[in-house]
Each structure stands twice: as C-alpha cells, then as structure tokens.
Amino acid sequence: MAKVVFYEKPGCINNTRQKKILFSAGHVLIVRNLLEEAWTVERLRPFFSKLPVAEWFNRTAPAVKSGEVNPGRVTEQEALALMVDMPLLIRRPLMKVADEYHIGFDIEAVDAWIGLGQVDRAVDVETCTQQSG
Numbered sequence: 001m002a003k004v005v006f007y008e009k010p011g012c013i014n015n016t017r018q019k020k021i022l023f024s025a026g027h028v029l030i031v032r033n034l035l036e037e038a039w040t041v042e043r044l045r046p047f048f049s050k051l052p053v054a055e056w057f058n059r060t061a062p063a064v065k066s067g068e069v070n071p072g073r074v075t076e077q078e079a080l081a082l083m084v085d086m087p088l089l090i091r092r093p094l095m096k097v098a099d100e101y102h103i104g105f106d107i108e109a110v111d112a113w114i115g116l117g118q119v120d121r122a123v124d125v126e127t128c129t130q131q132s133g
Contacts, residue, residue, distance in 0.1 A: 001026045002114040007034040007094035015093055017125045018105045025117045034094060035087045041080045046101040047094045053079045056103065061088045 004022060006029045008015035022029055037043075048056050056079055057064055057071040064071060069082060069089060083089045095102040097114055105126045110116060 001028065002097045003028045003030065004114070005030045005032060005096040007032050007037065007092065009034055009088070009092055012092065014105070014125050018093055021107075021116060021119055021125065025115060025119070027114065034090060034092060037087065039084045039087060041077075041084060044080060044083060044090070047096075047103045049101065049103075051103065056083070056091055057089055058091045061086075063089060 004027050006015075006019060006022070008019070008031060010033055019029055019031065053074060053076050054071040057069070059065075059071075061069070063069040063086060071079070074082065091104055093103075093105060095110075100113070102110065102113055107116065107119060107125065111119070
C-alpha cells in the first residue's frame, strides 16, 4: 500500500478510472486539482524524469490540438514555462509517492512502480476519448 498524491483534472473520466484502480489495489489517495495547484518549474520538473519533452504534454489540450503549442518543437524550459502558465497542458495524472514522481497512467509502469494487483491490463485508462482537454 502506498500513499499517493494524485493530481487530476476534476471530472476527467480517465482520472476517475485511474483512482478506482489505485483504491482497488489498496492505495491511499490524496487527490489534488492539477488545474488549481500553484505550480513552479521546480515543483513540476521532477514528474517528468527522463521522458522526452513531447511526452510531458496533454495531447487533447485545446492549445495543443489547435497547433498553438507544438510539443515536439519546444525546449524543456519553454515547456515548463507554458505548463506553469497553462496547467491544462500537463499530461495527467501526476502522481507522487514519498520522493518518487510519476506522470501518466500506463498500467504496466504504475504496477511496476507501486503495484496494482488484479487489473485488466488491456484497458486504456490514459488516452482521452473526450476532446475537452
């Protein structure tokens, strides 16, 4: 069992599914609104670890879908500045357990990180089926 700080977009169907999976595995969640956090570059950067910058972004964010922000063409510092200003650009969920950080909800990766027990691994609970960001 882990105590997971879970940053979500309230109302996001996938974040609701992800929380259910974590609860079912016995984890304790501290749920926070990703959009209302006072993000700074220093607070946000650890979540992304060694992922390429383009993988930090919520691909369904309106600014990404419209082409206003091109995740493949921004530097790390530009991406962080954009995300601090527009948290909707941040790929979700962000999760923190003790001093370990994680982004997104790839079932295999989360299971390897904190354990999920019995879960349907064929279900995609990360890709947004709605287009509202």
